Amino acid sequence: MEEIPKSHPRYQSLIIREKISNGMKKGLVHETGLIAHGRGEAFDYLLGKKTQFFADNAEKVAAAALLAAKGPVISVNGNVVALVSEECITLANSVPAKIEVNLFHRTNERMSILVEELKKHGAKNVYGKKADARIPGLDHDRGLCDKEGIFSADVILVPLEDGDRCETLKRMNKKVIAIDLNPLSRTAKTADVTIVDNVIRAIPGINRWVEKLRDTDEKALNDMIGSWDNDKMLGDVLSFVSKRLNSMY
Numbered sequence: 552m553e554e555i556p557k558s559h560p561r562y563q564s565l566i567i568r569e570k571i572s573n574g575m576k577k578g579l580v581h582e583t584g585l586i587a588h589g590r591g592e593a594f595d596y597l598l599g600k601k602t603q604f605f606a607d608n609a610e611k612v613a614a615a616a617l618l619a620a621k622g623p624v625i626s627v628n629g630n631v632v633a634l635v636s637e638e639c640i641t642l643a644n645s646v647p648a649k650i651e652v653n654l655f656h657r658t659n660e661r662m663s664i665l666v667e668e669l670k671k672h673g674a675k676n677v678y679g680k681k682a683d684a685r686i687p688g689l690d691h692d693r694g695l696c697d698k699e700g701i702f703s704a705d706v707i708l709v710p711l712e713d714g715d716r717c718e719t720l721k722r723m724n725k726k727v728i729a730i731d732l733n734p735l736s737r738t739a740k741t742a743d744v745t746i747v748d749n750v751i752r753a754i755p756g757i758n759r760w761v762e763k764l765r766d767t768d769e770k771a772l773n774d775m776i777g778s779w780d781n782d783k784m785l786g787d788v789l790s791f792v793s794k795r796l797n798s799m800y
């Protein structure tokens with residue numbers, strides 16, 4: 552990895568960029584993942600590169616939904632593995648939830664590289680390679696998934712998901728938790744719970760809430776989930792961003 556001086560004012564962003572670029576060199580990240588990362592960075596600027604109150608609230612509800620689920624799955628792609636594989640494994644162990652690699656641009660080779668990378672970071676069981684089921688309504692290989700994984704999950708955490716697939720998962724009656732820095736994306740608008748935060752902060756954030764809520768009874772968890780208003784939260788994001796921009800100059 553190229554040396555980045557710690558004193559650089561954007562040290563953290565540069566480290567993340569290096570991770571994405573190395574991820575691409577290792578075959579984890581697809582070239583369109585670089586473009587998606589850039590889109591995310593632009594929105595992170597607008598949010599002040601911090602977990603704002605609406606994201607913390609969504610992370611809490613996400614933790615409640617994962618804890619209350621019968622078969623929760625964390626769906627990961629190239630960017631997620633390049634940035635937060637250890638954090639995803641920690642979260643999967645602590646809920647507990649299954650991890651499935653689910654790729655928009657799927658090749659067997661990329662699938663194997665991603666599964667191996669997760670195992671190298673300590674994941675015991677990674678779903679996705681079997682591809683013995685199909686998300687109905689999605690053509691080509693992007694609709695493939697595992698019967699024991701995403702196909703039968705009731706709650707699914709999709710960090711950085713495409714809008715099309717998010718809509719299809721919803722049509723399968725799954726509760727979808729998305730992490731997406733763009734509050735205007737189709738994914739952000741379609742998910743049941745949208746965490747408008749950088750995945751590098753959101754996954755550890757959900758995990759902190761999982762630890763705090765672990766002993767909460769099911770009724771209280773369901774009350775938290777039932778009273779969540781995702782549209783209101785997206786409105787809060789837009790008003791936060793516009794107020795923040797207006798107060799800057």
Ligand code: ATP
Nearest residue numbers: 587588590591713714731732733736737738749750
């Ligand atoms: P959609 O398909 O939902 O309408 P899109 O086509 O713009 O949106 P995709 O490429 O399908 O987006 O999904 C990637 C999303 O992930 C983008 O909205 C981008 O802002 C977001 N994103 C990229 N990097 C991060 C990150 N580090 N943390 C959180 N979100 C991110």
Ligand code: MG
Nearest residue numbers: 712713714715
């Ligand atoms: Mg998309």
